[in-house]
Amino acid sequence: MGSVSKDVSRRGFVKGASLASLAALATAGTTAMFGCTPRSMSETGTDEPQNAVALPDRENLPNEEVIWHRCASCGSTCPLQFHVSDGTIQWVECDTTGDKDFGGIEFRSCLRGRSIRRWINHPDRLKKPLKRVEGTKRGEGQYEEIEWDEAIDLFYEKLKYTLDTYGNEAVMRCTSLGTEDNATVGSWFDRLMNLLGGQLGTYGTDSQTQLDFAASNRLFSSFITQPGGFLSNISWMGSPAPVALDADLVVLFGSSAATSRLQGAMSMYDWAQMREKGTRIVCIDVRMGEEESAHPDEWMPIRPGTDGALASAINYVLITEGFADEDQIRSCCTGYDEETLPESAKGQHASYKDYLLGTGYDMVAKTPEWASPITRIPVDDIYQLARDIGNAERCFIAQGLGVQRRANGELNSASIMMIPFISGHWGLPGTSTGLKTAPSGGPACNEYTVNSGVLPLGENPVKASIPVTKRIEVIERGHEFTALRDGVHNVDKLNADVKFVYAYMTACLTNQTPDVNWSAKVLEDESKAEFIVGSDFFLTNSMMYCDLILPDVMPQETYQLAAVTSSGRNIASVFGRPVQERPFDVRSEWDWMVDLADRFGLKDAFTEGYEYEQIVRANYDALVASSTFPTLPATFDEGLELGLWHTEATPEPSLAAFRADPAANPLNTPSGKMEIYCEGLAQAAATWEFDDEYDFISPIPMYAPGFNSYEDCTEEYPLLGSTWKSKIRFQSKFNQIDVLNQACRHVVWINPLDAETRGIQTGDMVRIFNDVGEIHIEARVTPRMVPGAFALENGRMRKLDENGVDVGGCANTLVPHHWAPLSKFNCNNSIIAQIAKL
Numbered sequence: 029m030g031s032v033s034k035d036v037s038r039r040g041f042v043k044g045a046s047l048a049s050l051a052a053l054a055t056a057g058t059t060a061m062f063g064c065t066p067r068s069m070s071e072t073g074t075d076e077p078q079n080a081v082a083l084p085d086r087e088n089l090p091n092e093e094v095i096w097h098r099c100a101s102c103g104s105t106c107p108l109q110f111h112v113s114d115g116t117i118q119w120v121e122c123d124t125t126g127d128k129d130f131g132g133i134e135f136r137s138c139l140r141g142r143s144i145r146r147w148i149n150h151p152d153r154l155k156k157p158l159k160r161v162e163g164t165k166r167g168e169g170q171y172e173e174i175e176w177d178e179a180i181d182l183f184y185e186k187l188k189y190t191l192d193t194y195g196n197e198a199v200m201r202c203t204s205l206g207t208e209d210n211a212t213v214g215s216w217f218d219r220l221m222n223l224l225g226g227q228l229g230t231y232g233t234d235s236q237t238q239l240d241f242a243a244s245n246r247l248f249s250s251f252i253t254q255p256g257g258f259l260s261n262i263s264w265m266g267s268p269a270p271v272a273l274d275a276d277l278v279v280l281f282g283s284s285a286a287t288s289r290l291q292g293a294m295s296m297y298d299w300a301q302m303r304e305k306g307t308r309i310v311c312i313d314v315r316m317g318e319e320e321s322a323h324p325d326e327w328m329p330i331r332p333g334t335d336g337a338l339a340s341a342i343n344y345v346l347i348t349e350g351f352a353d354e355d356q357i358r359s360c361c362t363g364y365d366e367e368t369l370p371e372s373a374k375g376q377h378a379s380y381k382d383y384l385l386g387t388g389y390d391m392v393a394k395t396p397e398w399a400s401p402i403t404r405i406p407v408d409d410i411y412q413l414a415r416d417i418g419n420a421e422r423c424f425i426a427q428g429l430g431v432q433r434r435a436n437g438e439l440n441s442a443s444i445m446m447i448p449f450i451s452g453h454w455g456l457p458g459t460s461t462g463l464k465t466a467p468s469g470g471p472a473c474n475e476y477t478v479n480s481g482v483l484p485l486g487e488n489p490v491k492a493s494i495p496v497t498k499r500i501e502v503i504e505r506g507h508e509f510t511a512l513r514d515g516v517h518n519v520d521k522l523n524a525d526v527k528f529v530y531a532y533m534t535a536c537l538t539n540q541t542p543d544v545n546w547s548a549k550v551l552e553d554e555s556k557a558e559f560i561v562g563s564d565f566f567l568t569n570s571m572m573y574c575d576l577i578l579p580d581v582m583p584q585e586t587y588q589l590a591a592v593t594s595s596g597r598n599i600a601s602v603f604g605r606p607v608q609e610r611p612f613d614v615r616s617e618w619d620w621m622v623d624l625a626d627r628f629g630l631k632d633a634f635t636e637g638y639e640y641e642q643i644v645r646a647n648y649d650a651l652v653a654s655s656t657f658p659t660l661p662a663t664f665d666e667g668l669e670l671g672l673w674h675t676e677a678t679p680e681p682s683l684a685a686f687r688a689d690p691a692a693n694p695l696n697t698p699s700g701k702m703e704i705y706c707e708g709l710a711q712a713a714a715t716w717e718f719d720d721e722y723d724f725i726s727p728i729p730m731y732a733p734g735f736n737s738y739e740d741c742t743e744e745y746p747l748l749g750s751t752w753k754s755k756i757r758f759q760s761k762f763n764q765i766d767v768l769n770q771a772c773r774h775v776v777w778i779n780p781l782d783a784e785t786r787g788i789q790t791g792d793m794v795r796i797f798n799d800v801g802e803i804h805i806e807a808r809v810t811p812r813m814v815p816g817a818f819a820l821e822n823g824r825m826r827k828l829d830e831n832g833v834d835v836g837g838c839a840n841t842l843v844p845h846h847w848a849p850l851s852k853f854n855c856n857n858s859i860i861a862q863i864a865k866l
């Protein structure tokens with residue numbers, strides 16, 4: 029790691045420590061402060077301080093305080109109680125204040141939240157600003173520590189140069205969700221850039237934008253006919269999971285709540301309650317995940333990327349066997365049949381029913397016999413599932429985000445959305461919309477808000493906005509970007525390549541974004557992005573492509589009100605104050621942006637005289653003044669006394685009002701109805717430009733294989749690869765925690781049939797390779813993976829060996845950079861590769 033020393037002063041921790049605890053540390057070694065050795069962890073399996081000498085009695089820690097804060101590691105945002113003594117976190121407890129009965133609510137955290145002390149006080153945490161060593165290449169990871177003044181000078185000099193030389197459109201904050209934490213998504217950089225004339229805008233997230241586009245165009249608005257953009261977060265407009273307690277059948281497509289919604293009050297718990305009740309659950313997935321692992325009869329294996337074919341066949345059976353109430357469909361939907369098509373599409377056999385029955389489009393009936401060889405689901409099973417949906421009194425149909433994270437994701441996701449509308453299972457108790465289950469979360473604020481509060485980030489004077497996934501491509505060929513080819517919003521074309529990147533809170537330079545080898549190549553070229561500033565807590569692989577790295581404070585070292593997520597039965601937030609002093613020389617983004625604003629002569633305009641802590645309190649006051657929750661504490665300080673705040677909620681089925689009276693409660697689409705046939709999409713299909721014949725847009729939901737489908741498998745690359753979320757990481761966060769890595773090994777799942785022909789056994793090291801990259805990884809041979817395919821967890825940190833092979837095992841080393849046709853979003857699950865024993 030070049031010239032970075034790991035031994036710099038840990039004054040942040042040590043300063044507050046008493047002599048007694050220092051003495052204890054001297055005997056114990058520093059592991060007590062920063063976590064523990066893997067061995068001691070495996071012995072105890074807890075998050076207790078590990079050394080016997082330093083281990084304080086949990087009941088009697090010297091000067092112990094319990095400070096509420098939260099885990100900022102996934103959308104669940106669990107409240108945590110930090111037991112702090114002498115300025116150091118000693119141990120961490122989850123919510124213990126809730127109802128312990130089955131069916132009660134307690135926001136219990138997962139193994140990551142319970143390991144958070146090891147993350148916050150990890151010895152590898154960045155300690156001072158880092159500057160790339162002169163003469164070394166980006167990606168080599170050679171850095172020297174510098175003082176903050178020098179760091180801000182450099183930041184200022186390069187930003188000023190870029191603005192003067194290339195203009196504001198050449199500057200971009202490279203964003204990603206970073207931390208899906210409901211309180212800190214945003215950046216003070218935006219406020220400063222807005223004062224400086226703006227920067228290139230970005231839209232969407234790497235999570236769900238394919239589904240957002242699929243749903244917002246049909247169900248809630250239309251980005252083409254109603255300018256102003258697609259609606260983000262439409263994906264979540266399913267019913268909350270507890271609504272499914274009124275269902276007799278639950279059908280889930282690519283949803284792995286037992287991995288991705290682990291917290292005690294999230295949907296995984298609702299599914300457990302349904303099982304207790306005897307509700308039948310069907311999980312359609314390419315692998316048997318944790319959700320259904322104890323209930324193997326619930327798993328319906330499907331060939332990756334073919335959900336659109338299954339959904340079409342289900343809808344075919346529903347219609348042809350009389351399960352579809354056509355009058356009801358006509359009253360709420362356009363484009364179902366000839367009668368309900370918009371004028372522009374009449375007389376062309378362009379309806380959804382034409383597609384399904386084989387009287388339009390490809391003229392093929394979408395029978396189970398048609399879908400079976402595509403999906404590899406037996407014909408009888410498709411008939412049975414369709415009839416079960418048709419016969420169910422109440423059927424709850426939902427999808428996770430795995431289906432849409434592939435090349436034909438928009439079409440597959442939209443096809444799934446049609447099942448509730450054709451079967452009539454929507455807008456009623458026990459039903460959903462085929463979208464993701466809606467979570468609920470309480471109010472949130474911290475030192476900044478996006479467009480309210482005392483210091484809003486403001487309006488971006490640069491109107492041009494690109495899909496956030498094109499963050500690397502815009503460095504390479506931004507000047508060629510157009511609205512019709514690249515999804516540029518608000519203007520017809522861009523004028524410049526991006527030359528200055530501010531990579532704050534992201535692993536999307538070279539880890540979480542598709543085709544990381546290509547990304548690295550673009551980023552290595554200093555004639556393209558001339559200066560890259562990054563900020564993180566660790567020297568991640570993405571940070572190694574930055575010229576300057578700024579060490580940030582952890583969320584737990586700040587004041588904030590964070591929204592705790594639940595599956596809809598209550599609404600909660602947690603008040604947090606710093607659980608410990610800021611360690612080393614880390615500073616907050618506010619601190620360094622104030623200094624940067626000062627260099628531009630804009631300090632007063634930027635701060636308007638506010639100090640950090642005042643802003644949080646003022647934002648809280650503004651929030652209370654506009655809040656509809658009467659029980660919220662009156663002041664932030666009262667909130668800090670309370671810690672965890674929550675109130676009950678009643679989960680309602682999505683679209684209930686529209687279902688009850690579609691004329692009185694129209695949707696926000698041009699027709700006011702659910703647009704199965706979307707004129708905006710027909711217009712896009714006719715005018716947008718594509719380089720690849722696979723990429724096309726359809727006005728109705730349909731199955732199309734898309735780029736890198738099973739049809740593209742060859743002898744050279746015969747296997748379909750896909751990814752899922754890891755229990756031990758949030759995306760690439762927590763890679764640094766050894767005990768978690770031991771708890772859940774990084775392995776590739778491969779079916780025994782595919783393993784046998786390759787001589788692979790569980791525990792063998794294998795290489796997975798294709799034209800864009802190669803990774804080395806351990807194999808797990810398991811019938812929980814469909815044959816002809818493999819899957820691995822996403823988020824493992826990329827790490828190259830001397831041959832350029834990713835021995836870290838980052839899934840995105842294998843994903844080409846090919847974007848979804850409509851949204852232009854990430855297709856991380858569209859992998860074709862070969863596996864061989866090493």
Ligand SMILES: Nc1nc2c(c(=O)[nH]1)N[C@H]1C(S)=C(S)[C@@H](COP(=O)(O)OP(=O)(O)OC[C@H]3O[C@@H](n4cnc5c(=O)[nH]c(N)nc54)[C@H](O)[C@@H]3O)O[C@H]1N2
Nearest residue numbers: 204205206235533534535536540563564580759760822856
């Ligand atoms: N193959 C594959 N790729 C995927 C996915 C997949 O399923 N498969 N999933 C996609 C999805 S859903 C998403 S959301 C993206 C996630 O992509 P990212 O949001 O880029 O992923 P993270 O790994 O969470 O990276 C966040 C980085 O920000 C740092 N960070 C967190 N909080 C802070 C903070 O307060 N300040 C600073 N300075 N740094 C902070 C963390 O340490 C971490 O290194 O990945 C996408 N990529």
Ligand SMILES: Nc1nc2c(c(=O)[nH]1)N[C@H]1C(S)=C(S)[C@@H](COP(=O)(O)OP(=O)(O)OC[C@H]3O[C@@H](n4cnc5c(=O)[nH]c(N)nc54)[C@H](O)[C@@H]3O)O[C@H]1N2
Nearest residue numbers: 235282284288312313332333428429430752753754758759
């Ligand atoms: N533990 C943990 N929890 C997390 C995260 C994390 O990193 N770790 N990340 C958070 C974030 S940012 C997000 S966006 C959410 C996402 O949460 P989820 O929507 O649950 O996302 P994924 O795990 O990407 O995909 C869900 C399932 O889709 C399956 N799948 C993949 N391809 C297909 C397909 O073609 N058809 C079908 N039917 N299934 C398929 C996968 O095998 C997986 O089981 O999770 C959040 N929660």
Ligand code: SF4
Nearest residue numbers: 099105106137138141
């Ligand atoms: S469920 Fe999410 S927020 Fe809760 S402890 Fe786990 S990682 Fe943290």
Ligand SMILES: [Mo]
Nearest residue numbers: 205234235236
């Ligand atoms: Mo995500």
